[in-house]
Amino acid sequence: MDARSIIAELRRGEEPAPRELAWFAQGLADGTVSGAQAGAFAMGVCLRGLSEAGRVALTLAMRDSGRVLDWQMDGPVVDKHSTGGVGDCVSLVLAPALAACGVYVPMISGRGLGHTGGTLDKLEAIPGYMVAPDEALFRHIVGDVGCAIVGASADIAPADKRLYAIRDVTGTVESLDLITASILSKKLAAGLQALVLDVKTGSGAFMKSREESRALAQALVSTANAAGCPTTALLTDMTQPLAPSLGNALEVDESMRVLTGQAKGPLLELSIALGAELLTTAGIADGEAKLRQAIASGEAAERFGRMVYALGGPLAFVDDWRRFLPEATVILEVPAPEDGVVAAFDGEALGLAVVDLGGGRRVETDSVNPSVGLSEVVRLGAKVSRGQPLCRVHAAREEQAAAAAQAVLAAITLGDAPKEVPLVLERVT
Secondary structure, three states: OHHHHHHHHHHHOOOOOHHHHHHHHHHHHHOOOOOHHHHHHHHHHHHHHOOOOHHHHHHHHHHHHOOOOOOOOOOOEEEEOOOOOOOOOHHHHHHHHOOOOOOEEEEOOOOOOOOOOHHHHHHHHOOOOOOOOOOOHHHHHHHHHHHEEEEEOOOOOOHHHHHHHHHOOOOOOOOOOHHHHHHHHHHHOOOOEEEEEEEEEEOOOOOOHHHHHHHHHHHHHHHHHHHOOEEEEEEOOOOOOOOOEHHHHHHHHHHHHHHOOOOOOOHHHHHHHHHHHHHHHOOOOHHHHHHHHHHOHHHHHHHHHHHHHOOOOOOOOOOOHHOOOOOEEEEEEEEEEOOEEEEEEEEHHHHHHHHHHHHHOOOOOOOOOOOEEEOOOOOOOEEEEOOOOOEEEEEOOOOHHHHHHHHHHHHEEEOOOOOOOOOEEEEOO
């Protein structure tokens, strides 16, 4: 076969056959397909789309471009995936909480994509944390601790690893078909027995409208179940940041506050909702009560600490995590320009402000500064007085902080009190 002929089919609006998609995925994995061809393929899929059968075929082709893990555990092997949003650090809370409930969580995660933060980038804010252990260590930690959050190894869905980075820099992140294949190829390769999906909708998500998000959720759920993995999805609100902090070290800090009982709010509640849904799918009753007890007792935090240490991080991280996390050299408050009520956020603009501070990537070769970001971001409906902080900017240099402050002011609208929106909007099965 030839990559050019497959790209030409897409250009003409024709769908490549499953065997062609399998060949292309293998070419992504072994280098037969060039970077330029991969970018053209991604753009073709983004513009023309695939049928449901084509989407399943691409997902399975990308899964089968590498190894598929098999687990022999005394409990269900499960995972969660979010389609991405701002201030979304649920994985750091949920994985250890699930482990404390008796399931096993081999969580294969990714890096920042577009305006959203990446779980691996957040964990790399912890000194020494290894996101790429060998398979033997990965298996040992999952079996011993109950969870391990790592990146995909070179032989887990290698086609996706290559295409993922190319999508980030070619403007093809938002494709429903590519998102589905990317997410599920890694998850299915992890050998899961149950999966829950957190599909975001709103200004801070990739899918801005509820209709788009519902379509993505349905595509993910139908594709995953067609591939043999019991899966449900929750449509969740992303009209404002999930956590009050955006940025790698800052989101680790907020996750630790939740795990140690120092913070309540949307991050905790969404973690519980997703976890309870997943435990039900895995056949475990009373999931919500079990998860709340795991956090309240400190066992979830203890599991997180064991995972961090097993993957090269500090032994006493949970006891005094702020001592280990990097801090920005410049911290600047962003004062409200007038009295008012927080009426709306441009969540994508907030995420891009963090990227511009150095907390994410504009191109795949960019390095990430783990200390920068935004903290203490106000919530929708909050009443603010002129001069009251809307958030704090954490930056490496004063000019970066000033630019981020202007971006924040442009991204937050003061006006009438907004209509209250529930955190979980729909359940998709």
